[in-house]
Amino acid sequence: MSVRRRKKHLLFATFEDFDEARDVVSELKVLDLKEMVVENIELYSPIEHPEVEEILGEFHQPIQRFTFFGAITGAVCAFLLVAAAAQSMFTVQPQGGKAVIPLPADIVVTYEGTILFGVLSTLAAFFIYSGMPHRLRKYYSQKVSEDQIGIEVQMLPENKEKVRAVLEKFGALEIREVTQ
Amino acid sequence: MTDYSMKDIEWARINKDVLTSLESPRMAFWVVLAVCAFLVLCGAAAEAYQYKEGLGVALMDRPHFWQLYISNFIFWIGMSHSGTLLSAVLLLTKADWRKPIYRFAEAMTLFSILTAAIFPVIHLGRVWNLYWVLPYPNERTIWPNFRSPLLWDASAIFTYATSSALFLYVGMIPDLAICRDNAKGWRKKLYTTLSLGWMGRAREWLAFRKAYVLMGCFLVPLAVSVHSIVASDFAMSIVPDWHITSFPPYFVAGALYSGCAAIITLFVMLRYVFKFEAYMTTEIMDKVAKLTFAIAMVWNYLNLSEYASIWYSNDMFEHEVLIQKFIGPYWPVVWGMLLCSTVAPFAMAFKKFRHNMWGMFWLSLVIQLGMWLERFQIVSPSLASNHEPWTWAVVWPGTVQLTLTLASFGWFTMLFLIFCKMFPSVSMYEVKEMVFHRREASSRSEMEDLEKVKNDMIKTEEGLA
Amino acid sequence: MGLKRMLENWSDFRKRDYYENEPYMWGMAIDLNKCIGCGACVTACYAENNLPVVGEYHYGRGHAMHWMRIERYWDEPEGDADIDIKKDAYPERGAHYTPMLCQQCNHAPCEPVCPVAATYHSPDGLNTQVYNRCVGSRYCGNNCPYKVRYFNFFNFWKELPHPLEMQLNPDLSVRDKGVMEKCTFCVQRQRAAKDAAEDAGHPEYVEDGIIQTACQQTCPTQAIVFGNLKDPKSEVATLWREHEVELNRYEQDKTKDFRGYRIFEELNVEPCIVYMDRVRDTEA
Numbered sequence: 026m027s028v029r030r031r032k033k034h035l036l037f038a039t040f041e042d043f044d045e046a047r048d049v050v051s052e053l054k055v056l057d058l059k060e061m062v063v064e065n066i067e068l069y070s071p072i073e074h075p076e077v078e079e080i081l082g083e084f085h086q087p088i089q090r091f092t093f094f095g096a097i098t099g100a101v102c103a104f105l106l107v108a109a110a111a112q113s114m115f116t117v118q119p120q121g122g123k124a125v126i127p128l129p130a131d132i133v134v135t136y137e138g139t140i141l142f143g144v145l146s147t148l149a150a151f152f153i154y155s156g157m158p159h160r161l162r163k164y165y166s167q168k169v170s171e172d173q174i175g176i177e178v179q180m181l182p183e184n185k186e187k188v189r190a191v192l193e194k195f196g197a198l199e200i201r202e203v204t205q
Numbered sequence: 206m207t208d209y210s211m212k213d214i215e216w217a218r219i220n221k222d223v224l225t226s227l228e229s230p231r232m233a234f235w236v237v238l239a240v241c242a243f244l245v246l247c248g249a250a251a252e253a254y255q256y257k258e259g260l261g262v263a264l265m266d267r268p269h270f271w272q273l274y275i276s277n278f279i280f281w282i283g284m285s286h287s288g289t290l291l292s293a294v295l296l297l298t299k300a301d302w303r304k305p306i307y308r309f310a311e312a313m314t315l316f317s318i319l320t321a322a323i324f325p326v327i328h329l330g331r332v333w334n335l336y337w338v339l340p341y342p343n344e345r346t347i348w349p350n351f352r353s354p355l356l357w358d359a360s361a362i363f364t365y366a367t368s369s370a371l372f373l374y375v376g377m378i379p380d381l382a383i384c385r386d387n388a389k390g391w392r393k394k395l396y397t398t399l400s401l402g403w404m405g406r407a408r409e410w411l412a413f414r415k416a417y418v419l420m421g422c423f424l425v426p427l428a429v430s431v432h433s434i435v436a437s438d439f440a441m442s443i444v445p446d447w448h449i450t451s452f453p454p455y456f457v458a459g460a461l462y463s464g465c466a467a468i469i470t471l472f473v474m475l476r477y478v479f480k481f482e483a484y485m486t487t488e489i490m491d492k493v494a495k496l497t498f499a500i501a502m503v504w505n506y507l508n509l510s511e512y513a514s515i516w517y518s519n520d521m522f523e524h525e526v527l528i529q530k531f532i533g534p535y536w537p538v539v540w541g542m543l544l545c546s547t548v549a550p551f552a553m554a555f556k557k558f559r560h561n562m563w564g565m566f567w568l569s570l571v572i573q574l575g576m577w578l579e580r581f582q583i584v585s586p587s588l589a590s591n592h593e594p595w596t597w598a599v600v601w602p603g604t605v606q607l608t609l610t611l612a613s614f615g616w617f618t619m620l621f622l623i624f625c626k627m628f629p630s631v632s633m634y635e636v637k638e639m640v641f642h643r644r645e646a647s648s649r650s651e652m653e654d655l656e657k658v659k660n661d662m663i664k665t666e667e668g669l670a
Numbered sequence: 671m672g673l674k675r676m677l678e679n680w681s682d683f684r685k686r687d688y689y690e691n692e693p694y695m696w697g698m699a700i701d702l703n704k705c706i707g708c709g710a711c712v713t714a715c716y717a718e719n720n721l722p723v724v725g726e727y728h729y730g731r732g733h734a735m736h737w738m739r740i741e742r743y744w745d746e747p748e749g750d751a752d753i754d755i756k757k758d759a760y761p762e763r764g765a766h767y768t769p770m771l772c773q774q775c776n777h778a779p780c781e782p783v784c785p786v787a788a789t790y791h792s793p794d795g796l797n798t799q800v801y802n803r804c805v806g807s808r809y810c811g812n813n814c815p816y817k818v819r820y821f822n823f824f825n826f827w828k829e830l831p832h833p834l835e836m837q838l839n840p841d842l843s844v845r846d847k848g849v850m851e852k853c854t855f856c857v858q859r860q861r862a863a864k865d866a867a868e869d870a871g872h873p874e875y876v877e878d879g880i881i882q883t884a885c886q887q888t889c890p891t892q893a894i895v896f897g898n899l900k901d902p903k904s905e906v907a908t909l910w911r912e913h914e915v916e917l918n919r920y921e922q923d924k925t926k927d928f929r930g931y932r933i934f935e936e937l938n939v940e941p942c943i944v945y946m947d948r949v950r951d952t953e954a
Binding site for chain 1: 354363375379409410412426
């Protein structure tokens with residue numbers, strides 16, 4: 026979300042628990058509505074918390090679409106593999122009086138193909154929508170993975186003090202200032 | 206939720222406890238690892254001997270074309286279903302008691318599959334041509350035969366191994382981030398690479414949760430289908446007592462059963478070794494034991510009803526094999542199985558027994574023995590009393606087969622030990638979630654109780670006034 | 671694999687009788703009344719098909735490689751014995767010999783279960799085993815109800831002192847360890863006869879009696895009859911007709927109680943060998 030040439034100004038603060046984090050985010054959103062101060066808010070947490078995440082806004086992550094189309098591709102590919110293999114070895118097809126493309130037998134491999142491609146496409150979607158893999162931010166606090174909640178706010182340098190005031194009002198344990 | 210235990214555990218303490226388990230191992234660890242490595246080497250030696258001389262050294266013969274290699278294969282694939290049951294099925298049913306224990310169960314799944322994968326390789330007559338079973342394009346346009354249940358096996362096992370490995374890995378990413386934040390040296394590099402830069406951002410968590418649940422949705426039908434396909438190795442043949450329609454669900458039930466028993470074994474071991482008493486509580490053991498008991502009853506029903514339907518079939522071949530199972534040469538195997546897998550699990554009906562950790566440990570070992578015998582009694586008695594009476598023969602597995610069986614246990618244990626020391630065997634972020642939700646639920650119910658008391662007091666006052 | 675060829679293959683295969691246009695359907699008729707259990711057929715098979723003699727130790731372990739075997743069963747003697755029967759002694763008429771070999775089933779259960787397609791049904795009606803392709807999974811051996819498939823558990827030919835390798839039949843291979851093998855109705859002899867017929871100018875037709883399997887050739891009582899079931903004048907087709915055994919049924923519909931039967935035909939495997947039951951004298 027950053028424009029190439031312009032520098033990003035960030036404040037990264039850690040909080041004790043989700044209630045404080047939720048209050049901070051709400052307050053910042055209100056501030057943003059009134060004065061257009063904040064450009065982006067990110068939430069860092071050791072576990073997910075749907076309430077706070079909702080306040081941050083809509084995240085468009087249609088992972089299910091990937092899964093659906095992946096699964097269908099898998100089914101088609103697996104079935105074609107079986108059918109084509111049988112056709113290519115036609116001379117050995119008379120086996121036990123069975124048909125060339127025995128549907129009962131092919132169902133199994135088709136099923137497995139569906140699942141395999143479904144899983145792989147879900148994984149691909151996960152990587153795409155979570156933005157991973159990426160480098161660790163230098164200002165990332167290790168306390169986030171332990172028991173504190175982190176809020177990262179991106180804003181223009183002139184609004185830094187206002188944002189800092191909001192953060193401190195709700196009891197930020199540590200605030201780091203970053204420019205990149 | 207009426208179970209509020211574990212709600213007061215500090216998150217920081219969770220991190221500390223689990224990360225301590227990753228520290229330098231004690232002497233006992235190295236001793237056990239050495240023993241397992243030794244068993245694996247013995248197995249490799251036995252396989253080398255068999256490779257050179259031919260499968261006859263395994264004492265298999267006509268009609269016992271299959272014996273321990275196949276029954277071990279089924280046993281290990283079966284054991285792998287536990288992890289999937291615990292992670293995927295209980296994830297979808299939102300059972301929060303699975304959270305402290307599903308990580309090692311899933312690791313067990315992956316390593317069981319890796320152990321099982323050895324057996325189709327070593328049981329082939331011409332191992333060096335193994336790759337012909339895989340569908341790869343070649344200039345003779347020869348492909349494997351997809352009508353064969355063994356090919357369905359290959360595709361199912363491949364899918365299952367890939368999916369389980371990916372599921373385990375994806376579920377571990379937040380934990381690997383925690384390890385990365387607290388590690389030094391080569392470990393830090395390893396965890397940094399593996400955690401892919403996870404920072405716990407909202408975007409990452411949302412994508413993660415969705416993808417994880419979707420993968421779980423796929424893993425549930427996969428687990429059922431994999432063991433059904435393994436069962437169709439038998440069910441699609443015409444051998445008496447193999448050609449049974451209920452074999453696929455019977456095998457799946459047996460797999461879940463032996464898998465749950467294995468979870469109990471590892472539960473008690475990890476709890477003892479790493480001192481995870483706060484996380485692997487007696488309440489959770491109670492629930493796991495109840496689940497195992499339920500599955501034991503399902504398996505027992507399918508097993509006993511199989512005998513009933515054979516008895517009603519009036520098919521002379523099937524009758525012969527059924528009778529021979531109980532009074533024929535393999536009777537110790539069959540009766541041993543019934544004792545260990547049908548009679549023994551009734552101990553879990555008693556609450557006191559369920560809460561006794563070491564009692565459950567020994568019971569789980571007995572159940573696993575029973576299930577191993579069950580796999581053996583599926584393979585050998587049917588071949589011993591097959592259609593053609595002139596070929597009836599009794600063969601007990603020889604040294605080579607038994608060595609390879611033990612080697613497989615050593616291989617599995619070795620992989621699991623290394624896993625426990627490299628990766629967190631308790632899922633830290635899920636336990637934090639569990640603690641968080643239980644705390645909220647408990648404070649909510651406290652508030653409700655206080656409200657009720659207040660209302661009662663008001664009513665009483667009004668009544669007195 | 672052109673489209674035209676693919677459509678041809680498919681339309682061939684979807685016909686009611688896949689083997690309709692084929693000139694041969696090899697079958698056998700074995701008269702158990704004539705069989706004396708001498709085992710000459712077994713020996714001939716060993717010689718013809720490069721079968722290893724495994725020795726007493728391996729035979730006892732079930733690793734024997736006899737594609738044709740004489741199965742001896744002891745029946746209870748019919749009727750009352752007129753002599754005192756001791757517990758361990760069986761009167762001669764209680765023995766029953768069955769030469770058992772691959773039945774070349776048209777619905778062979780061993781064929782669809784091979785993971786690498788090393789066995790399939792030829793247009794001749796033979797169940798073929800492709801030694802080169804076999805990886806030794808032994809599923810086919812399990813699925814055979816007659817257990818006439820033999821697995822090379824060891825490399826039995828590896829220590830053959832010179833000049834004993836001269837005894838081997840050059841018309842077919844010697845199998846390595848890890849490979850399944852079984853009776854092929856002496857396919858090498860069939861091929862030779864068909865080649866001779868082609869040279870003689872009538873490739874589609876080999877006369878009845880020209881192709882003799884090794885076991886048929888050696889049998890002293892001529893209990894084994896081999897031939898083309900599609901040739902109505904061949905001896906084997908005549909026998910099948912006389913005993914009212916039809917190929918593609920799992921239960922025969924006979925007008926009288928003829929001796930001819932097929933073993934395990936109720937499993938719907940369509941074996942190509944008819945056995946004619948012994949004539950038993952229950953009065954004596």
